[in-house]
Structures are given as C-alpha cells and as structure tokens.
Amino acid sequence: MEQAKAVVEMRNVTKRFPGIVANDHVNFTLRKGEIHALLGENGAGKSTLMNVLFGLYQPEEGEIYVNGQSVVIDGPNKAIKLGIGMVHQHFKLVHPFTVTENIILGSEPRKWMGLAVDKKRAYEKVEELSRQYGLNVDPFAKIDEISVGMQQRVEILKTLYRGADILIFDEPTAVLTPQEISELLVIMRNLVNQGKSIVLITHKLKEIMAIADSVTIVRRGKVIDSLPVAGTNPSQLAEKMVGREVSLKLDKKDAVLGEPILEVEGLVVKGRQGLNALNGTSFALRRGEILGIAGVEGNGQSELIEALTGLRGVSSGTIKMAGASIAGEKPRVVSEAGISLIPEDRHKHGLVLDFPVRENMVLETYYQPQFNKKGFLDYKAISHHAERLVQDFDVRTPTIMTDARALSGGNQQKAIIAREVDKNPDVLIAAQPTRGLDVGAIEFIHKRLVEQRNMGKAVLLVSYELDEILQLSDRIAVMYEGRIVGEVKPSETNDQELGLMMTDYKRTQGGSESE
Amino acid sequence: MNKLIKAFTKESAYVPLIAIVLGLIVGAIIMLIGGYDPILAYRSLLDTVFGNRYDFGETLTAITPILFTGLAVAFAFRTGLFNIGAEGQYIMGMTGATIIGVTVNLPVYIHAPLAVIVGAIFGGVWGMIAGYLKAARGVNEVITTIMLNWIALHLANYLVNRFLLEPGKGRSYMVEDSASVTIGWLSRLMDDARMHWGMFAAVLAVVFFYAYLWRTKQGFELRVVGTNPDAAAYAGINVKRGIVKAMFISGSLAGLAGVFQVLGVFHNQVIAASHTGHGFDGIAVALLGGNNPLGILLGAILFGTLSYGSAGMSFGADVPPEIIRIVIGSVIFFVAAPGIIRWLLKRIPRKKRKEEAV
Amino acid sequence: NNEGASSPSASASPSASASASPSASPSESNAAANGKGMKFAMVTDVGGVNDKSFNQSAWEGLKHLESDTGASIKYLESKEASNYLTNLNKFVRDDYSLTWGIGFLMGDAVKDAATKNPNAKLAIIDNVVEAPNVASITFAENEGAFLVGVVAGSMTKSNKIGFVGGIDIPVIKRFELGFVAGVAAVNPDAKVNIIYTSAFDKADLGKAAAASMYNDGADIIFHAAGGTGNGVFNEAKERNKSAAADKKVWVIGVDKDQSLEFGDDVTLTSMLKRVDEAVYRVSKDLIEGNFPAGQITTLGLKDNAVGLPDTSTKNVPQEVLDKVEEYKQKIISGAITVPTAQ
Amino acid sequence: MDAATIGHMLNTAFVFSTALILAALGGILSERSGVVNIGLEGLMTAGAFAAAVAAYKAQEAGFGAASPWMGVIAGAIFGMLFSLIHAVATITFRADQVVSGIVINFIAAGSTLYLVKLLFEGAGETSLVNEVFHKVKIPLLSDIPIIGDGIFNAYPTTYLALILVGVIFYMLYKTAFGLRLRSVGEHPSAADTVGIKVLRMRYTAVLMSGILAGIGGATIAMTTTGSFSHNTISGQGFIALAAVIFGKWNPLGAMGAALFFGFAQSINNVLQLFNITAHVPAEFIYMLPYVLTILVLVGAVGRSKAPGALGEAYYPGKR
C-alpha cells in the first residue's frame, strides 16, 4: 500500500477568500486504492481544498496532478471527465426530483434522436449500479421521501454513474445514524476493493481509526502532518489538529438526582404526513440528570421536541412541567415555564442569520422587562447582555454587530447555547448539539451541558450519535416508532448493545420498514 | 427577499450617486437619438421644479403620495412580503377618507383626524386581507394583491357611485371643509400651491417606519418574521399574526397616500377608469431607497422631482415626458446592480474614480 | 401602463385626422380676426395631445386658430389627475389669453384655477364650471346619439342592437339614453343590450363585450368607449371576414368619422362630436371680444356640433338618412325632447 | 343558457386568454430556471409595440396577410431584447430579480411610447394595422358541439399558444433540457456540480421567456387592438404572473388559470347581456374575475410551491 501510485497530487495549492487564506500552500497526495482522511477544525479549509480538486474553486497558486498528468480543473465538468466525484457536505440533490433523475442529471440517456430522456434505460442503469455496489436504493422514489442515509447513497451513485474512480466524501457521517454509518463504511470498503480511491473528510476520530489508511491534518489552512493511520492514536490526532491537548474523555461526577421536573405521559402527536409520529410516549426527567434519547432518526424525535416546545399540537396525552400542564401551549408559554431548546437545525431555527449576533442573543427574551421598555427595545441593555454572553461562552465573533451568518458553525452553535443556557431554564433540551462540529467545539459544548446538569438542571439530550449519548447521559431512553421502548444506564451498556436495541426492537415487532 | 433588503444597504453611498448620473446620461443619449436637446431638457426640468415657489410647492405635494406608497411597499418587504397591492390600498384609503369627509359633519379638530384614521384603516384592512389569506391559507400575496387592486378600483367606484355621488359630476361630493387638511398659510406662502399636512405626515411616517421596525418590540418581531419565519416560530413569535399585522401597517401607509390626496389635493373622489399608478410607483420608490426609511425619502424626492419636472421638460424643450420613466428605470437598474457600476468604474480610469471617494 | 386615469370623456376613438380638419366648418367664413400677440393654450388629460381623439381634436381646433388668426398656441399633457391644476396654472400664471381644460374630469381644476386667478380666462369642454371667467362648453351627445339610434333602429335585421359604454358616467349616459331613445322612436320592437366595460382603454374588454353581443344576435353595436371601442371594431371586422353578406355586423363609431380608420365595411356611421369646432369658435370669440365668460354653451344639432358624417351615405340608405334628417329637424325645433342624464 | 352561448363563452375565454397563456409560459420558463420575472408586463408591452410597428410597416410594404406574422416575429425579438436586459442584470450582475423586473416594466413603458412618438410623428398611438389575424375554423373539429365553437374557431395565435403549452410541457418534463432547466431553478449548485452551465441555462430560459411574453403582447396588438398605445398592455402581464403562480409553475396549470380568468371575463359580459345589472351593481360584475380568482385560490389550490432557488442569484461555488 505504501508505494501505490498517486492518483491525485496537489502541490502548493493556495486558495484565498476575502480576508482569509483558506488553503495555504497545501500539499496533498491521494494514492490508488486508499482511503485518505482529511482532519481539521471547523474552518480549517478541508472542504475548500476538495472543492478546488472538484473544480468548484480556482486556486490562486499551485498545481494539481491527476494520474501523473498536470491538469487544470476549471469546473466540475472537467473533474468529472478526470474521474473525480464528490459527495458534498450539504447534499447537492434536487428535492422534487426522483432518485434516477438526480443521478442522470447532466448526462441523461436519450431516445428519439436525443429529443427525450430515456427514463426506462435510466432506471435500469441506476438499478444495476445500485446492485453492483450494494447500495440498495429505490430509483423511483422522490428525494423528499427518502432518508438522509439514502440521499447520501444517491450522491454516491451520482459519482459512480459518471464513472468516477476518485471519490471525495465531505463529512459523510455527520448526518447519518449509527446503522447508516456502519453501512457506509462497508460501502466505502467495497468501493476501494473495486479499485476506487477515496478522500474522507470527517471529524470523528473513531471513523478514521476504523477505516482510513492515511490521514492528513490541516489547521488554519496549512497542512500540519500527513501520516499513515496505523501508527497513530486518537488523542495524538486531536492534539495535532487543535494544537493543544484535548481531553477526549469527559469528566463527569455522579448525578445528584432531584425531583421529577418534566413528565410526559402517553403523548400522541401527529407528524408531517398526518400519521401519528408519537404513539403514547412516556418518560420523566429529573433535576440533575441528563436523559439521552437514543434512536434511529425519524422515530419521532423531532416531533417529540416540537411537541415539548409548543411548536406542534398534541393529540392526546399530558406534558407536565413542574406539575403544571404545558401540553399544546404556545412556544412562548413553554419557554416561560422554563424550557430551553438548542434546535437541531441551527440555520433554520436557531438563528436569524441575517441579523447581528446581538439581536440573535435576545431572540427569545427581547420582550422581557430588562430589554423592553414600554414597547421600545433598550439596545443598551441588549448590547450589554450580548457582550457578556460572547465573553462567557467564548463566541468568536469580530463584534456583536457582526451578522450571525459570518460566524463559523462552531461559533454559531456556541452563540445558541449561550443564549439558551443564559435563560437559566429548568429543562434544557439539546437536539444534536454537536452535529458537524470539530472535537474542540464538541468538548466545549459537552462541558457546558454537564455543567448545567451539575447545577441541578434537567437536560434532555436527543442525538443520533451513540458515542455522544453514551458519554453524556446519566440514563438512556431508546425511542422507536414514537414510543420509548427501553431504558438503560450508560455504564451498563455499550454502543453495540444500544444499536441492537434501537433496531432489534423492530425485528421482534416484525416492523414493516425495509432496510 | 433578504437580498432585496441587503441589495442597497450594504453598498456605500457612491453607488446611488453614480446611478443617478448614469440614469441621466442614459436619458440624454436617448434624447439625442430622438433629436432633442438634453441640456435644454434637463435645464427646463430643473427650472420647473425650482424655478418658482408655486412649482416647488407642487413638487412637494407630488412627492407625498409616492413617499407613502414607497414606505408601504418597503414595510412589507422588510417583513418578507411583496405587496404589489399598494395601488388598491391607496384607493381604499381615498374611499375611507371620502366617506368620512363627505358624509359626516364634525368640528375641524375631530373631522380631519377621523377621516385620516378611517382612511388609513380602510387601506390597512385592504392590505390585511392579503395578509390574512397568506397567513391562514397560504395564498401567495403577489396574486391576491394584484387581484385586490382591481377589486378595490371597482369597489371604490361602486361606493362613490352609489353613496357619495354628486349628480352629474362623475365624482363624489366635495369633502366638508372641516375634513380638509390643507394648510392655508403655507399655500399662500407657496403662491397658492396645494400644500397640506400630508407632507408632514409622510415625513413622520418615515420616522415611524424607522422607529417602529428598529426600535420597538413589535418591529423586532416583524423583522424576525420577515427574515426567518422558522426561527420566529421557535422564538415564540406568532408568525401568522405578524404577517397580518405587517400587511395592515403596510396597507395603512398606502391608504394614507390616498387619504391625503383626497383631503389635501382633490377634496373629492372620482369614478376612476383605471389605476393611478401611485402604488406601482411606490414599488420603484422602495427599490430606489433600498427599503431604508431615509433612502425612501430620498428616492421619493428624486422620483417626484423627475416626474413633476418632466412636464416642464416637455413645455420647455418639447421632449416627450415618457423619457423620464426611462431615466428612473435606469437609475433603479444601476442602483440594483452595483456590479455594473463597479464594472464600469474599472473601465473608466482615474478621473471618474474620484467620485468614489465622495 | 397603469399610469393615470384615462379620459372619461366619451370622445376617445382614433380616427384618421383628415376628417377632423375643421376647414369646412361654417365659422370659416369670418374674415380672419387678428390674434397676433395673443396666447392660447390647452391642457390635456392623460390621453395626451396625440390621442387621435378628443384631445387631438381640441388641439386641431387650436391649430386652426393659429393658422387663421396668427395667435400663438401651446399645450401640456397631464400624467395624472393632480397635474390638471398645475398644468392649467402654468398657462394662467404665464398670462395666457385663454386656457382650455379638455375633458369632463378637469372641472374642479378649472374651477380652482379660475377662482384663484379672477383675471385669467379659462374654458372647459364637457363640463360646467360656474365662475365668471370660465366658458363652459358641453355637447348634446344625446341628440347625436338619437340620430344614430334612428339609423340602427331602422337598419337592424335581428332587432337586437348593442351599446358598449366605457364607464357609467353622465357623459356616456347621455350617449346611451339618446341612442336607446332613437332606436325606440323608429323601431319599438328592437332591443338594445347595454354593456359597460368599466374602462376607456381596454380594447380586449371591448372585444369580449362585442363578441358576447354579436353572439347573442346583435347586428349593430354603437360604442362610446374610447380605446375600448377599438376592440369592438376588431371583433366586427373579424366576423365580417367569414360571414355571409346577410350576416354582416356593423359598428357605429363615435366622436369622429371612424369609417376613415376602421373602414366602411364595418363602420355603419359615426356620431360626430366636433370638439375642434368648439375650441376654435370659442377661442375666436375671445379674439373678437365676445368671449362667453360665465356662460354655458351647449352645442347640439342646431350648431352642427354633433351629428352624422357625410360618408354615411355609403352604408346608410337614403330613406334612412331622410328619416334622420326629419328627426333632426324635430329635435332642433323642440318637437322631440331627447332624454338626458342628470 | 344554451349550448351555443356556452360555446361562445368558451371561445371568448380562449381568445381572451391567448396572450395570458403565452406570457405565463414565458414566466414559467424564467421562474423554473430560478429567475423571478415580474417584468412580464414590460415584456408584453415591448412585444405589442414591436408587433404593431412591424406589422404596420410590413403592411405598407405590401406583405399582406403575412404582416401580422411579421408582427409576431418582431414582438418575439423585441421581447427577447428586453429580457436580455433582465438576464444581464440578474444573472451576470446578480441584481435583485424583483427590482430588475420592475425596471423592465418601467423602461418598456417609457421607451415604447417614446419610440411611437418618434416613429409616428408625435402621435401617442401607432397607426392602425388593417392586416391583422383572423379566426380560422378547423375543418371537422369545429363542427363538434360546444367545443367546436369554443376552441376550434380561433386565431392562429390561439392555436399557437395551445400548441406551445404542449411543447413546453413536453420540453420541461420529458427532455434532458427540461430536466436541466428545472434543476437549475431548484438547486443550481447541484446542477453546477454535475456540469450543467447554470448561468447559460438561465440566460436561455430568460430569453425564451422574453420571446414568449413578447409574442403574448404581439397577439393583443395583432388580434384585439390593431395598434399600440400606452394602454394596450395594462395589467395583463400581472395577470399572467398570477397565472404562473396560480398554475403552480406548470404549463398546463397556468393555461388553466389563464382560461379560468378568460372565462370569468366572458361570464361578466354574458351577465350584463342578461340584464343582471338591473339587480346587481355593475361594479360587482366587473370584480367577478378577480374575486373568483381569489376564491379559487383560497378554496381549492392553497399553498403552491415555488421552484426552490427562485429569486436567488447563483454564485458559482456558493456554500
């Protein structure tokens, strides 16, 4: 493997954006048949480098060699011609289209002298490819109707359909469930075995250790090191990446349990399609504990959060906050009752990206007397407040008047957490709080959540990431098809067992869902 | 829509200035093609507006309604709505003011304010219909406001025809003097130009626009709704109520345009054959002003000056006044596509660059 | 588009300008009075001075005045209603000898300008302004419409006749009432269907309205709808292309001799309204020192200010024209009173 | 109401809707590629103007019955020229699409009238074209009751519009070009990453929309008015825009919406003929088409979903 031939070589590649050097004289080599991981903090320049390779950006300096030939990749078209395919961090799928339409887009099989798209041939081809690589997608389904994991497979099929030999995966596992992740790793192995070479961008050290052959670490646009995975370990990688020591283990005292604060009983809630998404969910959350909700995405977690926070109506059942019913109340009432939410989608729900950080910091509290004087906002108080939060939570922003859009993902998340924690809630619901963040940011956020719990608050953690659940929770509830189907202590279980519980239940119930 | 709001606010001040110059140059070129004298034309235009007190006063009067409709359109923009219905709301505002002005008899200090308020409410309700349909039924406000423009036209004609008509005049009775908002001393000062309180109200509306949206709690809510409705819902803001409220305020502003035309300029309402265009001009003014209160004020002044002055242009230089629409269109075009200006600047060395510093 | 209200004047139909030349007008006979040094002006409504219609007709009257008397003339076009007054004032303040407001809608503006400037002289077409320094000129459209009603009533084969109006306002109502009365006078069995299109500037609405009427069996339509009437003509033309000779449909034009523009294969006749003549005559009166200040002049059949064009002989048989003449005399003599709107 | 009346109403509806359908098709293409086209009104104005002028000149030059066709072609070209302004501004210079559309309306209104005055010696209206389109009966089909009267006795442009509905429907949903066009409007960066030239695609779509809206305007000049003046196009472009949204950005839907509107307009006339105005004020009858449109939207259609990337300028490599 060591001496396999280089399929891609990037030399001295420099890419600048206004005010920042995203790639600073980067050297990167991908060898045939390897899985090469790219590791680095948020904003280190990983995606940028790969976008350069895929022709989406033009570098200011440097050369690129593909299969030994010097090439200029002036657009995705050229990259595709060179056999490069990319699965983007944010999928590039046209949602109202079918799987097949997405795959063939841009190089459609034709009939009637090229006039019409030969849909039949397209379907056949997609099915055939899907079988060959064990991807198992339904060529007729609309993107809107399939899971995120399936969408990713469509992205993979898109590259394969175009005959790519070099595949770039940009954080492919950030959005996947544990099952999907292990399935993806199998697929990637499969691809490599069939002669493809893969660049894998990920923040998850575990995955790198599990599947990658070599790893290149970037920090602030520069390559720090490039080395074979075999001779390294996670903490070494983390240190190289952040530039300081990172504790991958979380220090956590035993929980001091208080009285139950949030009690959910027999909750039934309709989902988007009008079917019941929650089918009698029951659980109780006590002060001083972190309750992790584990489960495969789409088993009612989102609906549960929405029902708890007043964004979704309740068909039946009760939600009690400190003994008082809050079922079906408006979001503001719920918020006042002491529930805070770190939403799953920070761009869509967590922030107004086009507002300054300052305004975002009072998104839920602007109307309260400390900011609102007889209907007029007290911007002095608001600024003061924002400055304090930015300080306390280490939100890296040029000023509090900077638009939230300009912040990196990690800092956007920190801003949200600052806001929610500062509301001093009795119950903090954290939905996927670290999705897509680097280890440094994850460490910070995890510490904050534990801190809240230590202060006697109740934390409800909803995450599709088993490691996170296992690490943080004091108690884990497994959710399946809108119900809590089991409860375990993290100390008495492991991810295998948990993963089995999340899916095994399905088997014992004879679930109809296809794999 | 966000971009629409940002399109202007971010650009530095030189873009609008250069845009105006370029717009005038485009107009001049077209005049030259048509065999007219652009210098004479522009001079006549300026002469008309600034030449005497009467025309200057009338120019201010001409600016008033488009300042209101410009604010109305921009207000909706700011809350994520595209209000093409300022025209209809304007008509309803006229109607409300006329009804009160004609049918009731009250002391001055009650009558005029009442007519103003009722007219504003008429316009507001008309806007609110579109807001409600959007909030409750998800009906695109662009279509409803287009349709409501026509409905307003005919509804107003019906009301005038049926209840307010002065026989044989093709218009309503004149509003009572007690409902008039003209300012006698100012009119006399301006050589009998039709000066009225609407001008001051419009400037107040500019202040209101700013203070409400950027200083108040409700304004904050509306801006969140307009910029990111999902986040608004998460933050506990009632998005639907926000939409309805925003359209009510927007409609009221447009309604006020009509109110003051009735109470300050015409003192009656005619059976109208078609739209006046003030509502559509409001869109242009809002865009010229980048949906910023101050920008809108300047945009309305520019628009009003050019429009009013165009009469003088045809008087003094025989240039068809249509040319002014091309000029205004070009100015908006250059303001909206600053890329073009930058592109041009790159091509024009040194000399022109100095303007950039201004 | 959408700029400004359109003229609610009935007189807004395009026609070739030749017909409008007032050269054959009776007032020509006067020896040219000297208007040198006098200034005459007019303010149009939003149609503009070259609308081939009402405003244009008025402008032709002034041009005739210029060539006849050496007076200087000028016009201003209004873009919207609030310009009426400012435009009038431009002339008034510039000491024009006479300033015309052309069109019904200009009434309030003329009144305002006249009151504020008692020394100025103004005149208005189609409306009545009570002020000592204003001459008001209206037309007895109902009388002219009566005559074309006589033509329609005599010539319909289907006994179904149409009237397409612009907007339901007094001026247009006069057309309608006169027309209906004229039809009834000669043919009580004929039914006149009435459609108002709510616009003077929407040919597509006119076309749709005419289509409905012709489909319903009407064979003659009289329009008083300005530009909307263009649609009526086009619908008729369209039908006549393919129709058998006995299925031909007709349009009666308005304001000018519209056969000159739309052709005499569809234009049965037209109801003339001599705005040019009125403008010429009253302006001339001023030069001669007979300005009818503070007076209302209603121009009707007796003044030859409304009526049928000579080209009517092409399509209207002589016996019908005789009948028309007979009714004309009765109206002039007062033997018949034609109904009119309030 | 008898069959003949219904047939006639249908016919009026089709004739009335022709221009709306064409302009709406243009709007669909543009918006499906992600470019808002609020300038349909201006594009129609440009088309109507060019058609009236060209047909008049052609008629003068003795082209006879071919004149209106020359008008249509000129309308298409002029519409395309104006849409080119829109394309350059919004696609190349990434100006806001709504603003640019409004500008198109402004400039079209101003410049066409200005040109009319230059070309026709100061007149506010072009000279009347005598050689306009005439209705063409389609043999056999026109004998079918109701529908025969209703559809198969119409202007060539009406047939053209109906054919184009089919053609564009096929193009959008069956051809590679259509797939690409839609992908550009839904998710331009997805299209970009599979090698589709997003900007070129949008240019194509916007220019096609200019052509179609131009033809739409031309049909009004060539069937209804026979000339061009400041009010030949007064609001039709906005109604067409409404039809685009009402019809959910689908050619068949937009045609339905335009026809619905045309039909409401002809009901309006028939109601007056039946002397309904004696009982209902005429103004309410005039309102009917607009009120019905809103009611139908509220009742049946509800939320319509715009193309995903509508209104967004595309920056290659945008995150």
Ligand SMILES: Nc1ncnc2c1ncn2[C@@H]1O[C@H](COP(=O)(O)OP(=O)(O)OP(=O)(O)O)[C@@H](O)[C@H]1O
């Ligand atoms: N299109 C762009 N315009 C301006 N700046 C950009 C652009 N794309 C990326 N950047 C900046 O370049 C830097 C590198 O970004 P990049 O997306 O490559 O980071 P990354 O390593 O992929 O981060 P993450 O782990 O969050 O995905 C960041 O500071 C980012 O803000």
Ligand SMILES: Nc1ncnc2c1ncn2[C@@H]1O[C@H](COP(=O)(O)OP(=O)(O)OP(=O)(O)O)[C@@H](O)[C@H]1O
């Ligand atoms: N990159 C592109 N950008 C915009 N339009 C394109 C592009 N490629 C093709 N088209 C348009 O799509 C239609 C089909 O083009 P063509 O047959 O050349 O596709 P192609 O790229 O060769 O696809 P394939 O190679 O898969 O057959 C043509 O109308 C063409 O104008």
Ligand SMILES: [Mg+2]
């Ligand atoms: Mg990245």
Ligand SMILES: [Mg+2]
């Ligand atoms: Mg090819």
